[in-house]
Amino acid sequence: MTASLLRSIQAWLRRHPLRAALAALLTLALLLDQCFPPPIPRDEPGLVVVAEDGSPLRSWPSADGVWRYPVTPEQVSPLYLQALLNYEDRWFYRHPGVNPVALLRAAVQWVRHGHIVSGGSTLTMQVARLIDPPGRSIPGKLRQILRALQLEARLSKQEILTLYLNHAPMGGIVEGVEMASRMYLGKPSAHLTHAEAALLVVLPQAPSRLRPDRAASRAQLARDKVLLRMAELEIWDPVTVTDARLERVGANPLRPQWLAPLAAERLRQQGRKQRNTGKLAVLRSTLNPEMQSTLERMLLDRIEQLPPKVSMAAIVMESDSLAIRAYAGSADFSDGKRFNHVDMVRGVRSPGSTLKPFLYALALDEGLIHSESLLADAPQSFAGYEPGNFQANFSGPVSVSEALQRSLNVPAVDLLDRLGPQRFASQLRSGGLRLRLPAGGDPNLSIILGGAGSTLEDLVGAYRALATKGLAGVPRLSPEAPRSENRIMSEGAAFIVRDILESGGHPDRPFVEDGGRRIAWKTGTSFGFRDAWALGVSGHYTIGVWIGRPDGTPNPGFFGANVAAPLLHDIVSALPAGTPPPRAKPANVGTAQICWPLGTAVDATPAELCPHKRTAWTLNGAIPPTLPDRASERSLRETIWLDPASGLRSTPFCTRAAIQREIAHWPTYLEPWISADELARLNPAWLPDCPHNEANTGSLKLQGIARDAQIRPSPGKNVAQIDLRAAGGTGTLYWLLDGKLLRAAAADQGQRIELRENGEHNVTVMDAQGHYASARFMVKGF
Template structure:
């Protein structure tokens, strides 16, 4: 009976316990639900502030390796350099967590043991000995600052718990890396590392990691640039605290390392590019460019050195492009960003300016692709009129018969206009735009022949992107300024045409390579340009690896007399090339498919094996594209076939006709040079001229209106008086149209209206070959001798 009562009593007790336990569980669950609901409600009512919300416009523009180029601080003038956890040295993370918060990776945002310890120290010492803050609590204070009071600490604890609920440990640590106060206007470990130590946070030594880890505890008092002794004491304290985490030998070495910090300076590399990219930041905190920081610094130093030798108000700009990736490695929009007198706030990389002669290589490339020319096609560098447009050369002189290679390397204007006249200005401009090179014409203007001499505007950026086509198989591209910019390419010309034009620019073509015209600059294919009135001086060069463009002038467009592409821009461009790693390749390039060499003949233009030898006055070794040796452009003055057919006496070999010889006649032929070139030909070029007429035979009478020189005749002898003044020969001309040009011994002496004639000074004894020619290409020549 007693046992039974005991059993009943036990069952009753167990039942009561279960009821109490169940009730406790229900109460606990309800409490958790209430707490959870309260926490959820509080989280919604008091959301975490977004890091940086108080300063939404902070931005840093960096080089490709993370080096700051220019910082745009927030409204509080705070500099930050956003980084990820992977971009920071593990040594810094070890020092930070080992010194500040050893339980960081497992606590829920608050370390209760640290809080109890801090409270006990406060009770004993009546002051704060250690704060008990975790890294998470410090992040909470960074994003939502609170006063250092008991109430503030409670607020900080709640925010820390909230942070842990929303972010992973790695994300919380990343926030600390970016927002920790580092003294003055610096926030974040990378900004501090670069400002104080001149290096990224990924490359910290043990001593440097320890110093930066303790700096946020008292950033104003521990700044290594101002208080190196205090900073060293704090750093050593951290190092001793890490004895159980780092080898003792490492700590001993770190303790001997002195604390050194450079003076904080605002980063200011590529300032105009940074300013340009800032306009497209769209809320980003960091923009990574494609620039090489060391190269950028070198290029800016070279521009600064060059501009010191230029007139007041003149400036420079330069752009360096990696041909393989189209990434810009250096971007200098002005010579000295701090020099307002030179309008250095104007970005001349993007400015619209007249390109001078820099478009000529593209014209010859297009003409090659169109089958109009080969590298040695005959062109006429003589005074010509193209529908009333009469271009002249930069040197105010002419060279007579020249090849495409000579015309391009010498940057001759008249031959370029001659080729453009055949190709078509509208077609040329359309082809450039198709290849990505934009041109801007004056309002209401349309493409005309002047475009090849700078009659339309473009920019250094467009030019460099287009010139890269000569090293990229004819593919031009848009220069890429940021690492995430898309690769935009455009077909400018064929790979064969690009190869031929580049070879001409680099070495002068097959003939130029033999005589080494460009000396020490071999390996760089470059072209200069000077706009009308010396307003713009250009030089753009290409190697296998890089394209470099340089502009020199005044941003306001005022002329700089005496400063042109060759003497102002080219030396700077070559100096930049010399600073580039592996800029010039020494290996000889192989011609692409379709590019061959052959001997061509002047004046007809065909290959040697495609015409009789007696029609080949001069041979030239030329680059051919697709095996095509185009004939010389049609003679606009004379018209008809470029071959003169006539009869010669079979016995004497002289010209004759049936009514003046009893011998048999045979047919002969001679090549005809373009009429505009005949006044400029030397005896060597005339060796295939028709023979003289046989005595007794009367040559055909000159057509009425033929140009003729008066006042002297061929064979006339002019005698000098002993001890007197040098004689002068006053000549007249008849049958001329428009103004008349006068050549003396092959050199242009000048031009004058036909009615004025011309006076030739005969200063030295010897033979004088004098030629007069008019705008229609008609001419006459006499030879006199001075004794």
């Protein structure tokens, strides 16, 4: 059977020698093609991070060190494709990789003139030369032709064109039309003009000699040849070509144009696995290029106003989608002295007072306070922890709204002590805001003033709750990132806290949507002026700003209100205008008239116990009374007896016909700020010789000045000097002048006061138990 088959084949070969030869050649060609395949480059474009609209933000070179941005023919301007195919290879879609007519014409011209007059290479042959440089010789040309035939056999015309678009030499280490368009023209290749398209078509013919950044005049002459050729072929009309020739060629020196470099670097780190798999290395971000450019320009405009080595970071997040639209991790990526490569969006720093809104929200949800609950901004000691205010003074009685809006420290610590720092930290953690504590450390009262670490990114995600009914979220830098939300406060608490931060928390002046740029914002300053913060929500966005030195060095005089807040407001002003999202008061948020000092509802409080009325936001109908007095076990609402003849306070043992009456106390720590007349009206003095427990004021005496004294400067001096001492009291004494803390000192130390202007003043000394003594005096004689 085998012998018979061989004889049949031999007979066929004798009858068809030409076919046999052709079959042998084809077999040899296929064998050689398989043994020596064309080195088609793997798609290794380097890495490109793009904005939400696809425009590049930052790119990294490929493994061979070339700047290349991959595109397909569909992504390139039709003008460029028209010029390329008609100028370089009109028969591209018809020939098999080689144009015999063009090759013959080029050969004849070469023989006749002794040099190359016109090239005979097709686009396919140019691609073959790019992927496998053959050398300038006849064998090299033959090799190029063979490679072109191989490419045509293996790839489609679109694939061959794509290889050219991405690998054509454009000068230096730039390859491909897209990267050349970005680097030389500052625009994507999808938006080329006629003149720009012609320039990029001719550039690969002599990329070193025709670079527009080095040889603009030569590049312009070469470009005009393309334009004239397009007119000759009647592809472009003469008027269009004439106008195009008027455009001057020029380009800035080659350098990468970067936006959001640290955000791009972050995505690059996250996308390394994708790059290693050989997939197209284009990473898409959520960033908006216009908003990003505006943010970076704002930071650069402030550089000269900052001390050396101070940096800035800011992010703008779309509240609803959690998409980060602008991201600046450092002030100036080109300034190494300002720690340009340190991404402070993710840097863990002390958040200062920025956590206070979440504390008040938790207290609202727990029914502990309403928006006008009475708090004590006065010197206090919490098991040895003695916080002060940023301005080193105290305001006495303040509401929750005032304490939050003015970022007062003592009321916040007082509230945290009642709720528990461990519970507060757990609430933040469940809402997605994790506090970083020292190794082995537990949350304590200092966390509300910045005694734990956080990041700008985490804080922005948490503040987003004020705009989204109490839901915090994880900011998304990539559209593929999962959407993660956690409840950090109730919808009602979010509404009340936002209203306080936005408009002061006045239910009697309800929010009216007027289309303006309204912002609910909060600042923070860490200990030692190391970090200045400002965070807020406005319209559709949540914004965060950090300013400081990444190495943690203090910057005296730099605090949130004077450096971070102005930048925050400028960013908000630059955000895209649009209709603010609808806001409605939740059903469980109401208003109520309440009384100070008791904190109870006006309609449930006798008029004589309600000297001050306020309108408060309430949550779930709760109207909690004023928090218990820390310095006394007495109730703020007390039943007493009065002597009917004198109206003074008595007891049934002192006065048989004593009249029973209810009175309201101010919390002990607040009494120094309450007028003597009001204290006497609310709490009458005792009947002489009637035994009673000594009041808090009785255990501390102020020596060195009498009530209503008149003080004059010493003869010949321009200063009035008063030397004071305190008798009684325990532990640390706090000396205050007109509510401003002068100092905290031991009980056996005195206090000197020096004044240089006329006026009325009040001096107070207070101990940690709430005992106090005060005196009002007048300075005259200046």
